[in-house]
Amino acid sequence: VTDRPLTLLWALRSKCEPMGCTYCYYGLPDVHRIAPPTKAGQLSHISPNDLKRREVLAFAATLAGSAVGRIIIAGGEALDWPGILELITLIKQAGIEVVVCTNGLPLNRPVIVEKLLALDVDAVSVSLDSTDPEDNDALRPTRNGRGWHDVVAGTKALIAARGDAEFPKVGLYSVVTRQRIDQVVLMGRLAAELGADYYVPQPIALEDDHQLHPELSLRVEDKPRLEAAFAELYAAQLPLVLPARAYPGQVVSTVDRTTSTARGCFGGHTLFFVQPDGAVWDCVSSLRIDATPATAHRTIRGADAAQLFAAPRGCAADCPLFSYECVNMWPLTDFHRIISPARSTA
Numbered sequence: 001v002t003d004r005p006l007t008l009l010w011a012l013r014s015k016c017e018p019m020g021c022t023y024c025y026y027g028l029p030d031v032h033r034i035a036p037p038t039k040a041g042q043l044s045h046i047s048p049n050d051l052k053r054r055e056v057l058a059f060a061a062t063l064a065g066s067a068v069g070r071i072i073i074a075g076g077e078a079l080d081w082p083g084i085l086e087l088i089t090l091i092k093q094a095g096i097e098v099v100v101c102t103n104g105l106p107l108n109r110p111v112i113v114e115k116l117l118a119l120d121v122d123a124v125s126v127s128l129d130s131t132d133p134e135d136n137d138a139l140r141p142t143r144n145g146r147g148w149h150d151v152v153a154g155t156k157a158l159i160a161a162r163g164d165a166e167f168p169k170v171g172l173y174s175v176v177t178r179q180r181i182d183q184v185v186l187m188g189r190l191a192a193e194l195g196a197d198y199y200v201p202q203p204i205a206l207e208d209d210h211q212l213h214p215e216l217s218l219r220v221e222d223k224p225r226l227e228a229a230f231a232e233l234y235a236a237q238l239p240l241v242l243p244a245r246a247y248p249g250q251v252v253s254t255v256d257r258t259t260s261t262a263r264g265c266f267g268g269h270t271l272f273f274v275q276p277d278g279a280v281w282d283c284v285s286s287l288r289i290d291a292t293p294a295t296a297h298r299t300i301r302g303a304d305a306a307q308l309f310a311a312p313r314g315c316a317a318d319c320p321l322f323s324y325e326c327v328n329m330w331p332l333t334d335f336h337r338i339i340s341p342a343r344s345t346a
């Protein structure tokens with residue numbers, strides 16, 4: 001949507017039951033019960049500070065006059081939030097594209113699939129980490145122990161219900177860990193077999209002190225395997241939209257966990273990150289959040305979107321904090337390659 005160039009990545013809710021991903025950005029509830037997060041921007045599945053439904057919907061009702069053209073709704077698990085259908089309705093009424101990120105389980109409820117189609121949602125990104133059910137469910141456990149099978153069933157249900165319709169586009173998002181670099185290609189093949197439209201392998205982002213960092217984070221010695229896996233994926237010519245060709249190189253460049261400069265970064269310019277408590281940040285990166293002065297802290301709570309997101313904020317700046325924490329943002333800014341070519345000819 002070129003006249004409305006802003007994208008919001010909106011982490012809508014904190015809760016994400018019944019899935020409990022071991023590596024989640026939101027951290028582990030058991031850890032947070034003992035030591036609740038205290039830093040600005042730190043997420044938690046058990047945060048008591050989520051905006052109320054009426055606050056979320058009041059903000060959404062002001063979106064029509066803003067420069068926001070696309071909202072990527074993530075979570076927690078947004079499709080389990082009671083206000084989700086009202087929220088999507090308001091966003092679509094404002095003429096804004098909607099991408100829903102889901103753990104895939106709610107797609108087994110026919111009413112959810114019907115509503116996603118009826119509301120003309122533009123894309124649904126389903127998370128799945130491995131072609132091997134056991135491997136996947138070790139990283140993304142569910143209470144019933146059938147996570148992988150339920151996610152694949154939900155994805156198939158959505159694709160089947162869409163039938164010949166163009167939308168929603170359906171994609172798989174897969175977290176890449178050092179133990180499962182071969183899944184970069186295998187998951188692409190599964191996405192194609194399922195009839196998905198796009199596929200994004202996203203490198204795991206864990207802080208140095210995370211208990212799973214030694215086991216799962218990519219290391220410098222993994223770079224050749226990672227490069228080879230991405231090369232094989234792009235060479236496979238699968239009938240899928242993949243992230244832009246520059247993305248694999250960006251991913252590999254962040255593995256050594258140093259920072260570099262992102263020239264003309266979209267963070268805080270055309271992309272903003274909104275958290276469940278309403279906080280608005282330039283980017284998901286804790287480096288960028290930590291570098292935000294208190295005077296620049298903003299919220300959607302009680303705000304008018306037309307004022308808060310009136311236009312791109314000046315020129316895209318060079319950000320010196322490009323790192324493993326933010327490289328996953330690049331495919332998000334590329335959704336026009338998935339959604340818009342068809343939309344513009346519709």
Ligand SMILES: C[S@@+](CC[C@H](N)C(=O)[O-])C[C@H]1O[C@@H](n2cnc3c(N)ncnc32)[C@H](O)[C@@H]1O
Nearest residue numbers: 023024025075076077101102103127173204205
């Ligand atoms: C936080 S989830 C929220 C949306 C939804 N509940 C889901 O499961 O997709 C959004 C995406 O972030 C990914 N993710 C979570 N923690 C991550 C981490 N530490 N590193 C990389 N990706 C992560 C998930 O796998 C998922 O694809």
